[in-house]
Amino acid sequence: MTIKLNDVSKSFKSQEKELEVVKDINLTVEDGEFLSLLGPSGCGKTTILRMIAGLDFPSKGDLTENGSPVTGPSPGRGFVFQQYSLFPWRNVLDNIAFGPEVRGMEARERYESARNYIEMVGLTGFEDSYPHELSGGMKQRVAIARALANDPEALLMDEPFAALDVQTRHKLQEELVRIWQEEDKTIIFVTHNVDEAVFLADRVVVLSSSPGEIIKTFKIELERLRDRTSTQFIELKKEITDLVGR
Amino acid sequence: MNKTLISLIIPVILLILWAILTTYTGIIPSYLIPSPSAVWTAFVNLLTNGSLITDTLSTLTRVILGFLIAALIAIPLGVIIGWSKLAQNLSNFIIGVLRPIPPIAWIPFAILWFGVGLGSAIFIIFLGSFFPILINTADGVRRTDKVYIESAYTMGASQLQILKKVYLPAALPNIITGLKVGIGIGLMCTVAAEMIGSDNGLGYLILTSTSMLDSASAIVGMLTIGIIGLGFEYFFRRSERKINW
Structure with a gap:
């Protein structure tokens, strides 16, 4: 772009x-x-x-x-914010799947893709964790994965x-x-x-x-x-x- | 020491004091405060003749119906008021004026609009529950952190999706607080509600026993309302704790 x-x-x-x-x-x-x-x-x-x-x-x-x-x-145009912008009521997987979800991707497909991005940022095993359970660095990894999940240019x-x-x-x-x-x-x-x-x-x-x-x-x-x-x-x-x- | 045990210390001391001041010394005559044993006897009587159960169930029905109707209207309305500046400005004044009016003051209109009986009672409880739910919901939506809204936008969410998937969950803790306060105030309105055309209910029990100078039965009614309130409080506190974020 x-x-x-x-x-x-x-x-x-x-x-x-x-x-x-x-x-x-x-x-x-x-x-x-x-x-x-x-x-x-x-x-x-x-x-x-x-x-x-x-x-x-x-x-x-x-x-x-x-x-x-x-x-x-x-x-x-994906955005990663300075402060922690993860939705505290969603676990890691659902945070990352948010973009595909609001754009109408099927549940199975978006979770599969979300898992790939979790792997990409090295957070495999934390799919079910909530943001408050993560360290600052992990939260920003999730934020990056969440922005990438929309496959932005x-x-x-x-x-x-x-x-x-x-x-x-x-x-x-x-x-x-x-x-x-x-x-x-x-x-x-x-x-x-x-x-x-x-x-x-x-x-x-x-x-x-x-x-x-x-x-x-x-x-x-x-x-x-x-x-x-x-x-x-x-x-x-x-x-x-x-x-x-x- | 266990928390439950600690919370029972003061009630037990009060009970002992009560017994000493009434039954054992007679410092307080029974026409002012009935003795614990008189209250116990009244309780057993009301329980065995079945009227305590009927009264409790009918009060619960009224409170829960009034509360549910209030929640059904107040939550969507609160979301709109919290979400739109225009809706907030439009409603500020009217809510400010209506909210302080005691539900009991509406009784004449309740009778005119809903007749004597169940409808009026539910309306009075509805009025008590409505405003706490409305105001807490609006407040929760209004306080939603801007960064959540903006990140949802950048991920392609529409206004409606943001309302459903961001504002609503973000406001949920406040909504539950509103529900907790709302059902408590609804319960406080039972006596007022059951003044009109009810022939059962805990409020009715308190009113009729008082008019027949049976203060022991009135205390049974009062304590039952208190215990129901405690039950609701416990229920909502558990739901609050389920929201672990």
């Missing part, structure tokens, strides 16, 4: 004042690309992602997927690993890269963590804070899985970190 943002700006009205959070974004996300939106908190990166998802709409400019304007959420991820400890985060990053390689999805990954962006993405788009504007785009051509201790990795990280202003 190719996603195009053309002079996209977004402002929110609050008590008579207009606050511009995103300004003049021009960006094309190529089909199958792993793109990271990087910036300090409050730079509007989540707003950009929400607009791509169809959960918010640009105040100015236009936004298209495969050439047609985005008018609302679509199962073709694009996966939009809003700092999905921000709340996890470093080891778990690194593990999930590696698995995400593996899933991306296997599944051939376009991924847009929002983060404020330079290391994470450099580890994951083909391209890192660095945003300034309020209003969020694109400062610079880095193409990262290191081979995957990337070695965090390699000189190129460390140098790239340093260059981007200096730009973001820590």
Whole structure:
């Protein structure tokens, strides 16, 4: 899926004042690309992602997927939220089967497919567990599986690993890269963590804070899985970190 | 010590105090509070002549019917009010005004609309149960976390599916709380409800025994209502615990 943002700006009205959070974004996300939106908190990166998802709409400019304007959420653009968004009243299997269920897939078929995704994210054996019984990392694995279960062309991820400890985060990053390689999805990954962006993405788009504007785009051509201790990795990280202003 | 045992300590102390103050010392004369033994005798009488069973069953029937009708109307209405800002704004004022009116105040209209008898009694209990269920349901739906709604949207759910598969389960704990409070208040309305044209029921038992100065039988009626209420409470608390998320 190719996603195009053309002079996209977004402002929110609050008590008579207009606050511009995103300004003049021009960006094309190529089909199958792993793109990271990087910036300090409050730079509007989540707003950009929400607009791509169809959960918010640009105040100015236009936004298209495969050439047609985005008018609302679509199962073709799966979303993984920052905070835990799993339905607490559904077990793991039923959470993952939600998308296929509302789109009318037969029970047998959707559970079979849900089991495949459970296996893909390494949670076999936890089908009947409820979200409150899972650790933070496991919950985000389920959230990823749930978004994948609709077989979306694009996966939009809003700092999905921000709340996890470093080891778990690194593990999930590696698995995400593996899933991306296997599944051939376009991924847009929002983060404020330079290391994470450099580890994951083909391209890192660095945003300034309020209003969020694109400062610079880095193409990262290191081979995957990337070695965090390699000189190129460390140098790239340093260059981007200096730009973001820590 | 066991929880059930602990919860019985105060009732037993009260029972002993009651016996001392009435039977054994006569500090409180029997026309003010009948002795435990008089209440026991009344209980055995009412049980053996079968009227306690009939009264309990007819009160239960009225309460459950009034409660079920209330739930059937209040839950869908509450979902709509919680879901739509417009419905909330439309109904805010009218609910605010109607809710504080004691069900007993409706008795004249109950008689005009439903005649003397079962219909009126059910209507009074319905009024008692209705608002707690309505308000708790609306509140539960309104408080549904936005992230659940948005994730359902991004997975392709329609408005109606979100209503059924997100709002309703998310509000379920609140709905059960509403039902619990609702049936409790419905039960509190039994005496009022059975003032009109009933010739049985625990409220009726309390009213007639009081008018015949048989306060022991009235206490039997009161305690029976209390125990039924405890039973309902237990039932709903178990359903609440079944929701383990």
